Structures are given as structure tokens and as C-alpha cells.
Amino acid sequence: MKIDHKLLINKIHLLSFETQKELASTFLRFQEYYESPYFKDKIFTLEEFTEWYVNNSQKGIETGEFTYCSxxxxxxIPSRILEPFYAGKFDPLSDAEKSFLDIFKNVSGSFYIIGVHLQTKNPDALLEHEIAHGLFTTNPGYKEQVLAVISQFDVEPVKEKLRSKGGYHEDVLDDEVHAYSLDEENEMSIPAELSQDIRVLFEQYYENI
Ligand SMILES: [Zn+2]
Known part of the structure; x- marks a missing residue:
């Protein structure tokens, strides 16, 4: 498996994978330790996650299958998520997880990791969504302004849709509302005015980096 790594912008590292399956299976436990509604901050195996996901995610419930990788x-993920993995709490690690951890073992300070794959139909929108998450965490001024904009809208229906996907903890819902706002073709029913306001902020901050 080939993982392409580069420091995209200040503190935001981009990993690109050739296939969606390689991307998702490599990131799975890091991502779900960060923001799963059930596994956040827990130590778990892939088998435990698979069983839970089939029974609790939107697609899992619909199909009875483990659809995570599609x-x-x-x-x-923020870099602090790697700590329990480096500390041996997730034992055993998969070969892909070991390769992932090797990439960052000499990077110091706090940083952010985003991952995309090359099979997606809209790579620019995908990358932008993930960069938005990176900015939200690494740039407190941006986060503050984004939250102030979101608070002016009723985003509860959007959050309900996000919850039903089975991949988001309450703690990251505002960040997701923000990132989905950048994609005009999203299926989240985001108010158009909210999308416009977030787009203005994102471009302001992104251009200044
Ligand atoms: Zn997102």
C-alpha cells in the first residue's frame, strides 16, 4: 500500500491513498477513537467496531453489512489522537496502523492530519472539507468566527442528519456543520445563507496561510 504524505499548510498534514478502502481501513481506529458516538476515547478492536457499526450506522442498518470502507x-484527526496508539494501548496494531504511525513519529508539537483518496468523484470538494476541519482545530480565530456564524442559524435539522450517519460524536457536530457548509452539493440541507457566510470566512483564512 502506498501512502503519499505531505505537509499541506502550516500544521496540516495530508495523506493521500490510492483507494477508498485503503484510506478508510487505515484511518478507522484513529478516526473512531477521535469522534465515534460510541467509541470516542475508548480502546477497541476492529471486530468490536465492526459489530457496532453494522447495528448502528445508517448504511449498516439498511444493508446488514459492514459498509464503513465505502x-x-x-x-x-488532531495529532493528540495518536498518543494512545504510540503508547501501546491499541495492541495489536495492524500493519497499516504501524505504517501510519511511522509517518508521524518524528513530527513534534501539535498538528492535524487529513486523509483523502484518489477514487472520489469530487476530489477538490473532499480536500476542501478536510482542510476546513484542519483550520478549525489549528486556528482558534477561525474557529471562533465560524461558531459565531453557526449560532445565528437553526442547525438542529442538519445535526440530526449527521447523527444518523453513525460516525459523529456530539463534540464534533459544529465542526461538521461548518465543513459540510462548504460543499454546495451536500445532502445535509444546510441553509444557503450559512453556506455563503462560511465560504467567505474559509476563503479569508485559507488565502492568508
Ligand atoms: Zn467532516
Missing amino acids: DWNGFN
């Missing part, structure tokens, strides 16, 4: 196109 459900998700982009991934994003």
Missing part, C-alpha cells in the same frame, strides 16, 4: 471519503 461510507466515508475523507478523514481528519
Whole structure:
């Protein structure tokens, strides 16, 4: 498996994978330790996750199958998520997880990791969504302004849709509302005015980096 790594912008590292399956299976436990509604902050095996996901995610419930590796196109985690993995709490690690950890073992300070794959139909929108997550975490001024904009809208219906996907903890819902707002073709029913306001902020900050 080939993982392409580069420092995209200040503190935001981009990993590109050739296939969606390689991307999703490599990121799975890092991502779900970060933001799963059930496994956040827990130590778990792939088998435990698979069983839970089939019974609790939207696609899993619909199909009875483990659809994780086709459900998700982009991934994003802050670097602190790697700590329990380096500390041996997730034992055993898969070969892909070891390769992932090797990439960052000499990077110091806090940073953000985003992951995409090359099979997606809209790579620019995917990358932008993930960069938005990176900015939200690494740039407190951006986060503050984004939250102020979101608070002016009723985003509860959007959050309900996000919850039903089975991949998001309450703690990341505002960040997701923000990132989905950048994609005009999203299926989240985001108010058009909210999308416009977030787009203005994103471009302001992104251009200044
Ligand atoms: Zn997202």
C-alpha cells in the first residue's frame, strides 16, 4: 500500500491513498477513537467496531453489512489522537496502523492530519472539507468566527442528519456543520445563507496561510 504524505499548510498534514478502502481501513481506529458516538476515547478492536457499526450506522442498518470502507471519503484527526496508539494501548496494531504511525513519529508539537483518496468523484470538494476541519482545530480565530456564524442559524435539522450517519460524536457536530457548509452539493440541507457566510470566512483564512 502506498501512502503519499505531505505537509499541506502550516500544521496540516495530508495523506493521500490510492483507494477508498485503503484510506478508510487505515484511518478507522484513529478516526473512531477521535469522534465515534460510541467509541470516542475508548480502546477497541476492529471486530468490536465492526459489530457496532453494522447495528448502528445508517448504511449498516439498511444493508446488514459492514459498509464503513465505502461510507466515508475523507478523514481528519488532531495529532493528540495518536498518543494512545504510540503508547501501546491499541495492541495489536495492524500493519497499516504501524505504517501510519511511522509517518508521524518524528513530527513534534501539535498538528492535524487529513486523509483523502484518489477514487472520489469530487476530489477538490473532499480536500476542501478536510482542510476546513484542519483550520478549525489549528486556528482558534477561525474557529471562533465560524461558531459565531453557526449560532445565528437553526442547525438542529442538519445535526440530526449527521447523527444518523453513525460516525459523529456530539463534540464534533459544529465542526461538521461548518465543513459540510462548504460543499454546495451536500445532502445535509444546510441553509444557503450559512453556506455563503462560511465560504467567505474559509476563503479569508485559507488565502492568508
Ligand atoms: Zn467532516
